[in-house]
Amino acid sequence: MSDPQNSEIRGLLDREYAYGFVTDVDEDRIPAGLDEDVVRLISRKKDEPQWLLDWRLKAFNRFLQMLDEETEPTWAKVDYPAIDYQAISYYSAPKPKAELESLGEVDPELLRTYEKLGIPISEQKRLSGVAVDAVFDSVSVATTYKEELEKQGIIFCSFSEAVQRCPEIIQKYLGSVVPYSDNFFATLNSAVFSDGSFAYIPKGVRCPMELSTYFRINAAGTGQFERTLLIADEGSYVSYLEGCTAPMRDENQLHAAVVELVALDDAEIKYSTVQNWYPGDKDGVGGIYNFVTKRGACRGRRSKISWTQVETGSAITWKYPSCILQGDDSVGAFYSVAMTNHRQQADTGTKMLHIGKNTRSTIVSKGISAGHGEQSYRGLVRIGRGAENARNHSQCDSLLLGDRAGAHTFPYLETLNPSAIVEHEATTSKIGEDQLFYCMQRGLSEEDAVSLIVNGFCKEVLRELPMEFAVEAQNLLGLSLEGSVG
Amino acid sequence: MAKGATKTPILELRDVHAEAGGTEILAGLSLRVGAGEVHAVMGPNGSGKSTLANVLAGRPSVHVTEGEVLFDGQDLTALSPEERAREGIFLAFQYPVEIPGVANMVFLKTAANALRKHRGEPELDAMDFLALLRDKAKLVDMDDKLMQRAVNEGFSGGEKKRNEILQMAILEPRLAVLDETDSGLDIDALRSVADGVNSLRNADRSMLVITHYQRLLDHIEPDHVHVLAGGRIVRSGGKELALELEERGYGWIENTTAQEARPG
Numbered sequence: 180m181s182d183p184q185n186s187e188i189r190g191l192l193d194r195e196y197a198y199g200f201v202t203d204v205d206e207d208r209i210p211a212g213l214d215e216d217v218v219r220l221i222s223r224k225k226d227e228p229q230w231l232l233d234w235r236l237k238a239f240n241r242f243l244q245m246l247d248e249e250t251e252p253t254w255a256k257v258d259y260p261a262i263d264y265q266a267i268s269y270y271s272a273p274k275p276k277a278e279l280e281s282l283g284e285v286d287p288e289l290l291r292t293y294e295k296l297g298i299p300i301s302e303q304k305r306l307s308g309v310a311v312d313a314v315f316d317s318v319s320v321a322t323t324y325k326e327e328l329e330k331q332g333i334i335f336c337s338f339s340e341a342v343q344r345c346p347e348i349i350q351k352y353l354g355s356v357v358p359y360s361d362n363f364f365a366t367l368n369s370a371v372f373s374d375g376s377f378a379y380i381p382k383g384v385r386c387p388m389e390l391s392t393y394f395r396i397n398a399a400g401t402g403q404f405e406r407t408l409l410i411a412d413e414g415s416y417v418s419y420l421e422g423c424t425a426p427m428r429d430e431n432q433l434h435a436a437v438v439e440l441v442a443l444d445d446a447e448i449k450y451s452t453v454q455n456w457y458p459g460d461k462d463g464v465g466g467i468y469n470f471v472t473k474r475g476a477c478r479g480r481r482s483k484i485s486w487t488q489v490e491t492g493s494a495i496t497w498k499y500p501s502c503i504l505q506g507d508d509s510v511g512a513f514y515s516v517a518m519t520n521h522r523q524q525a526d527t528g529t530k531m532l533h534i535g536k537n538t539r540s541t542i543v544s545k546g547i548s549a550g551h552g553e554q555s556y557r558g559l560v561r562i563g564r565g566a567e568n569a570r571n572h573s574q575c576d577s578l579l580l581g582d583r584a585g586a587h588t589f590p591y592l593e594t595l596n597p598s599a600i601v602e603h604e605a606t607t608s609k610i611g612e613d614q615l616f617y618c619m620q621r622g623l624s625e626e627d628a629v630s631l632i633v634n635g636f637c638k639e640v641l642r643e644l645p646m647e648f649a650v651e652a653q654n655l656l657g658l659s660l661e662g663s664v665g
Numbered sequence: 666m667a668k669g670a671t672k673t674p675i676l677e678l679r680d681v682h683a684e685a686g687g688t689e690i691l692a693g694l695s696l697r698v699g700a701g702e703v704h705a706v707m708g709p710n711g712s713g714k715s716t717l718a719n720v721l722a723g724r725p726s727v728h729v730t731e732g733e734v735l736f737d738g739q740d741l742t743a744l745s746p747e748e749r750a751r752e753g754i755f756l757a758f759q760y761p762v763e764i765p766g767v768a769n770m771v772f773l774k775t776a777a778n779a780l781r782k783h784r785g786e787p788e789l790d791a792m793d794f795l796a797l798l799r800d801k802a803k804l805v806d807m808d809d810k811l812m813q814r815a816v817n818e819g820f821s822g823g824e825k826k827r828n829e830i831l832q833m834a835i836l837e838p839r840l841a842v843l844d845e846t847d848s849g850l851d852i853d854a855l856r857s858v859a860d861g862v863n864s865l866r867n868a869d870r871s872m873l874v875i876t877h878y879q880r881l882l883d884h885i886e887p888d889h890v891h892v893l894a895g896g897r898i899v900r901s902g903g904k905e906l907a908l909e910l911e912e913r914g915y916g917w918i919e920n921t922t923a924q925e926a927r928p929g
Contacts, residue, residue: 611762612725612726613762614762614763614764616722616724616725616746616762617758617761617762617764618764618772618776619745619746619747619750620722620723620746620747620749620750620755620756620758621750621772621775621776621779621832621836622747622750622751622776622779622780622783622836623747623775623776623779624747624779625745625747627775627779631764631767631772631775632764632767634766634767635764635765635766635767635815636765636766637766638766638767639766
């Protein structure tokens with residue numbers, strides 16, 4: 180008890196990463212390196228149509244240009260040694276076991292893995308009320324509740340399967356929100372993406388269960404480049420969740436994903452993420468580089484897209500889930516909790532691009548920084564010329580634990596329409612000794628006291644999460660309290 | 666045997682010295698509190714009243730450098746603040762702390778269950794707790810709306826102090842330390858807080874009422890009164906001591922103590 184600020188940090192942060200195990204499976208793996216043949220090989224493995232290969236190749240050529248021009252983004256407040264893109268294997272899939280009876284059968288080793296992760300995918304044990312697409316390294320290994328969802332016309336499957344089943348939808352929407360030339364990491368992804376999830380919610384359908392994807396990196400020396408595409412047709416609703424974990428390794432592994440969302444007239448998409456990639460050890464060795472492009476287009480009138488993220492993992496996070504508010508009266512929201520400790524670095528935030536009339540956006544960002552963690556909120560609110568009566572409210576709060584952590588806020592604001600109302604609030608605070616002592620005097624342990632205070636700090640964001648994830652998020656944040664969210 | 670030590674003491678301080686920020690504040694304080702007794706500790710500003718409260722509750726910035734602090738015969742200084750709370754020591758804070766985003770009810774339930782768990786009792790579920798809370802809130806005349814609000818956030822001075830007494834009612838301590846609970850209260854709030862405290866008096870619960878002014882003791886009648894000056898108890902007596910002090914001021918005590926301290 181000599182130094183509560185430090186001992187509480189130790190208690191909270193020295194907790195073992197619970198998902199750091201490795202699954203022993205044979206891999207079908209493309210050797211490290213990146214050239215046109217690798218792109219063609221990935222496309223061939225997926226039995227893709229020519230137009231998709233062409234799209235990949237355009238992206239690949241653009242990526243080569245970007246490498247030449249050294250346009251890897253450096254503006255973020257994160258620091259890492261140069262990545263050798265030739266040292267990464269761009270495809271690794273668990274080999275199907277010969278003894279499996281049917282094609283639909285999943286390797287028991289993989290079933291055990293997901294069970295261990297708390298996401299059972301076998302018929303008998305699958306979670307109720309949540310359909311799960313399980314992505315293991317470069318491929319989707321199982322999707323639950325597919326048939327049940329199909330009865331309502333909902334398509335929920337791996338991206339690769341969607342390319343075969345409904346190529347016309349993919350061709351129409353792929354790259355329509357995040358073009359292949361969008362940015363360095365999105366362009367790399369467009370060339371080499373291997374799998375991901377796809378969902379289409381037909382007109383007027385309210386998706387009866389949570390859709391979710393669980394991303395697992397297992398193989399060493401690989402990157403994960405998945406692509407998710409969700410289309411909510413007119414008047415439909417879907418809530419989608421994603422979770423991510425990876426083994427503990429000394430190497431840094433690259434995860435460069437792209438997520439595209441499209442909401443048509445009166446459609447609503449709630450997209451939630453609980454990101455718990457391996458963060459590296461306390462000295463900053465190992466961990467995932469999470470360089471992700473996520474963007475949603477509110478194309479239709481009165482459409483809504485909300486991003487909710489709880490970011491506790493990854494060595495480095497570079498991620499700005501954004502909304503293009505194109506349809507009149509469309510609504511965008513971004514709710515974020517990011518936690519960095521030890522040597523973790525996060526540069527995260529959002530972009531709200533107001534194009535349509537009467538568009539509204541809300542940004543709530545909560546950053547918790549401990550140890551030597553470095554964290555930045557970076558957000559752009561842009562009110563276009565035609566965005567009459569656009570509204571934005573941004574609130575960015577940072578909570579520091581200890582005196583070696585950093586918190587920074589970089590709000591960018593561009594207003595081209597004088598009728599806009601844009602508000603930005605920001606605060607930085609520390610967990611006070613007084614708060615801790617007050618809680619402990621009432622019988623709470625130091626760890627529970629920190630959890631309670633952090634939980635309170637994040638409350639506005641945590642209450643946006645679906646119930647299933649709220650619990651996981653609380654645990655991740657070291658919050659063991661029951662019933663305190665909501 | 667000195668007055669106030671007729672029963673087995675639940676709390677005993679023997680020649681306690683304590684410092685905070687490198688300055689010695691308690692300088693040989695001795696005190697015995699028996700089970701079910703209410704003791705008032707009065708003293709001028711800077712005499713060490715709040716430090717005494719913090720020594721008992723275990724605030725990390727206050728260190729006992731000499732002497733013994735015994736609670737139920739065990740060494741209190743060996744226990745962490747939460748262990749002391751679980752053993753039944755409750756401090757009603759002079760300045761209750763705000764905890765943004767944490768509903769008052771959630772905080773109270775968490776605390777109540779931490780103590781129940783320690784005592785090996787089953788934890789209360791939301792419904793049972795709500796019933797308990799409603800029942801206890803009546804004692805301090807506390808508005809239901811304050812249960813849903815964040816802990817102490819935006820509470821008036823009176824609401825904060827009522828909230829402290831409500832916590833005491835729920836946590837049912839064996840020793841309650843009230844640190845200047847009367848400060849910042851108007852007469853109506855003072856009365857309802859005092860009524861709450863009085864309703865919690867019983868044969869198994871001791872109280873240490875720390876105050877600068879006599880007026881709180883008009884409402885909470887103490888069994889014993891001690892005067893603290895220069896980090897020591899310089900005078901002890903019955904409730905009439907408080908009245909005398911009110912009449913003659915702290916200067917009286919400081920002068921007489923100085924004389925007593927003179928050699929010869």
